[in-house]
Amino acid sequence: MPDCSRPNRINIDLGPYKQRWVAYCALHQLTPSAAFRQVVAKLTENMATAGDAAAAPPTTRKHRKEIGLTDAELRFVEACAEAEGFSPTRWIIALIQARMGNGAQFGQFELAALGKSNLILLTIARQLRQIAGMQQGLAGGPMPELLPVVAEVRTRIANHTAEVAQAIARNIERWHGK
Template sequence: MTMRARLCVDLGPVKLRWEAWCALHGITSADGVRQLVHELLSQEESQGGATGHERHHLVVSGHRERIEIRLTQAELAAARQRALAGGLNVNRWMVAVIRAQLVHEPQLGEREMRLLADSNQQLATIVTLLGRLQAHGDAHEAARVLEGFRAVIDTHLRAVTQVLRANLDRWSR
């Protein structure tokens, strides 16, 4: 089984500043963290502290080279079918397959993006309601509401994890 290397970091109050910095530089938050980690590790390696790990850093923005791939009609039909099932066109699907193999990261299709967006919207609503409870200072009411939200949050966390795991499994076959 392939080991998946993931890192979850709670940025707390600096998250909005981090996201703004990443947006200014045209990268995602995850790519920004990845670049920082790789930069620090490569600095360490250049100073003699080699880690022995392969660097998986691909810049997906900027100029792209066109390549030609020749498939049989049956192969192209199968690729189109899989692409359609993933909510992608065949070119985007092939790029996603290649990127998933190179960087071992999720390559989300339309369906996964929609599921994650819905989940994030519902979680944002929960956060807003909890903020209102906190502002009113009713600790007993907040504890009661939190208990009700816990099941909803756990369901969403499982759904997001399931989507990402299925996505990684799909591309790593």
């Protein structure tokens, strides 16, 4: 029968490790319990800094709930879900997760925009390498061919920044009901 007076107690059968554990504890002048607490503290220290919620393992069990929607509510959910790249069920789940504090959930359109963003960033990086190469060849003054490359990079960065800002704003508006 478990000892209910000490709810933080853990009983472990160490099997073949018992003698080595006792020897380790004696060598370091620790009781087995104190040494075990040190091991647990070390193994969980990163989890503790993220907060108690992060320390608890996430629940993967799903619970099925049936909800009744009016025709207008169903049309609204379906329209929102379609416009934002979700199935109606996934849209409702994403809404719940956002309200639980798990952050805005990106739909398929936002994910596609982020994928496009990665391609744009790769292009920008390639162009910056070109600029760096041109700078190395600079001996007597500015190179006229450098100006259009820099202008294109600036335009791409500005367009990219605006697109990402719009995606973020759409997510904030969607999940906070504004």
